[in-house]
Amino acid sequence: DAGVIQSPRHEVTEMGQEVTLRCKPISGHDYLFWYRQTMMRGLELLIYFNNNVPIDDSGMPEDRFSAKMPNASFSTLKIQPSEPRDSAVYFCASSLDVAGTSTDTQYFGPGTRLTVL
Amino acid sequence: GQNIDQPTEMTATEGAIVQINCTYQTSGFNGLFWYQQHAGEAPTFLSYNVLDGLEEKGRFSSFLSRSKGYSYLLLKELQMKDSASYLCAVPLFSGGYNKLIFGAGTRLAVHP
DSSP states (O other), X not given: OOOOEEEOSEEEEOTTOOEEEEEEOOTTOOEEEEEEEXXXXXXXXEEEXXXXXXXXXXXXXXXXXXXXXXXXXXXXXXXXXXXXXXXXXXXXXXXXXXXXXXXXXOEEOOOEEEEEO | OEEEEOOSEEEEETTOOEEEEEEEEESSOOOEEEEEEOTTSOOEEEEEEOSSEEEEETXXXXXXXXXXXXXXXXXXXXXXXXXXXXXXXXXXXXXXXXXXXXXXXXXXEEEO
């Protein structure tokens, strides 16, 4: 398996622009997670999906952030409008389950390094 | 709720042994994960413990004591490539689902 795939790997944009990050989970994984990582705040869960349905979006910082999962093999995280404080590495991860067993193991994509100027 | 504590930084010498501790407070327990993250890369899975005791996997071992809310990652025969951040994570059960809560991570620097 190719693992979790994310694009783009790097994104530099100007404040106020729309940013769309993309993720393809591991085939067969029913759970997809979006994280943000910064030096100050560490790894934060933004939202996660089960079978394409958003389950917990309590980590989404503001209405400027939105996420969709139109099918089992694709998800997007959109920031509109972007701000400099959104600069971070955004990771997508997927897992088989969240049942409290080893099948909860999450596999991370390579991340998107976002810089908002 | 969930509270996870790890030392911020550690240093060690190539060939030595290092122990990275993690303490957690959780209302329920569904296992503990260790991840390794090299600078500029994604976290990668190292180990999962759900029962007390030591789980050995090559040069890396992970220990868990549920009664003490304590885990450690033991790295033997350290190599330069082991310089990385090590994150422990525990599931938080909320809204009928578990989600992983990560500690801030321990940055390990291995010196020659």
